[in-house]
Amino acid sequence: MKKGLTIAGSDPSGGAGIQADLKTFLAHNVYGMSVITAVTAQNTTGVFAIEDLSEEIVGKQLDAVLSDIYPDAVKIGMVSSKELIKLIAEKLKEYHVSNIVLDTVMVSTSGHSLLRPEAKEVLIHELLPLANLITPNIPEAQEIAGITIYNKEDMVRAAEIISRKTNAYVLVKGGHLKDCSDDLLYKDGNEKWFFMERIKVENSHGTGCTLSSAIAANLACNKSMEEAVGLAKEYLTGALIDGLDLGRGNGPINHGWNL
Numbered sequence: 001m002k003k004g005l006t007i008a009g010s011d012p013s014g015g016a017g018i019q020a021d022l023k024t025f026l027a028h029n030v031y032g033m034s035v036i037t038a039v040t041a042q043n044t045t046g047v048f049a050i051e052d053l054s055e056e057i058v059g060k061q062l063d064a065v066l067s068d069i070y071p072d073a074v075k076i077g078m079v080s081s082k083e084l085i086k087l088i089a090e091k092l093k094e095y096h097v098s099n100i101v102l103d104t105v106m107v108s109t110s111g112h113s114l115l116r117p118e119a120k121e122v123l124i125h126e127l128l129p130l131a132n133l134i135t136p137n138i139p140e141a142q143e144i145a146g147i148t149i150y151n152k153e154d155m156v157r158a159a160e161i162i163s164r165k166t167n168a169y170v171l172v173k174g175g176h177l178k179d180c181s182d183d184l185l186y187k188d189g190n191e192k193w194f195f196m197e198r199i200k201v202e203n204s205h206g207t208g209c210t211l212s213s214a215i216a217a218n219l220a221c222n223k224s225m226e227e228a229v230g231l232a233k234e235y236l237t238g239a240l241i242d243g244l245d246l247g248r249g250n251g252p253i254n255h256g257w258n259l
């Protein structure tokens with residue numbers, strides 16, 4: 001069986017973070033493992049508190065997993081402090097981990113900061129270079145590239161700028177542009193667009209987490225990057241269309257729609 005590891009924060013309401021990633025791995029028949037970086041108190045209406053775990057326990061979690069059950073792919077989500085980012089980068093190098101999908105989580109859908117301002121440069125300099133794929137949404141791509149994105153041409157410009165900072169594929173997600181759910185995969189001057197109909201839904205909490213962990217699961221199963229992204233978009237669209245309706249706010253999608 002293929003194995004996936006998520007290094008991310010916990011969302012007790014189960015729509016995003018570690019919980020979304022583990023459900024997504026299961027839905028892809030990939031054995032799921034998790035290293036928790038932070039515990040959040042959040043639900044469909046917002047984020048109420050965040051507590052980072054210590055470097056010591058995050059390091060020990062990484063050693064425990066990586067020295068025993070070696071993952072075929074790793075997804076990195078919320079890591080809010082520069083100390084934890086540096087530690088994770090060191091461990092990934094120490095254990096020669098490959099197939100790394102970095103979801104550059106910065107701000108929650110409800111507008112809560114999930115990355116400390118002083119940690120942004122460390123994320124860019126320490127983690128970006130280790131990733132095989134990075135998956136910024138529009139606000140994150142703007143932060144990393146240092147430009148404003150108004151349309152799809154700007155998405156291409158941002159991808160070009162970001163790809164100069166890393167050897168990785170860059171997937172700029174268009175979900176934050178008006179009526180857009182097209183994503184751009186970019187590497188070495190090559191553009192590949194993934195077009196998907198915009199689903200009219202009230203509930204889309206955790207789409208970014210779900211997409212990146214689905215891509216990691218597909219990479220673990222030896223899919224090429226293009227195939228992994230295409231299949232993950234189809235899986236995500238199915239989970240949105242399913243129309244799960246939980247909670248009083250922006251509810252979760254159905255990670256298990258295909259089971």
Ligand SMILES: Nc1ncnc2c1ncn2[C@@H]1O[C@H](COP(=O)(O)OP(=O)(O)OP(=O)(O)O)[C@@H](O)[C@H]1O
Binds near residue numbers: 107109137207
């Ligand atoms: N209503 C929708 N219909 C179809 N696809 C969508 C919809 N909303 C988002 N997506 C897709 O979901 C993925 C994540 O998009 P988005 O840009 O919203 O990321 P994100 O901001 O990181 O997610 P999150 O809200 O979890 O933080 C992208 O592939 C995007 O195209």
Ligand SMILES: Cc1ncc(CO)c(N)n1
Binds near residue numbers: 010078206
């Ligand atoms: C733990 C966690 N990671 C990522 C996101 C972004 O969706 C979130 N809301 N919560």
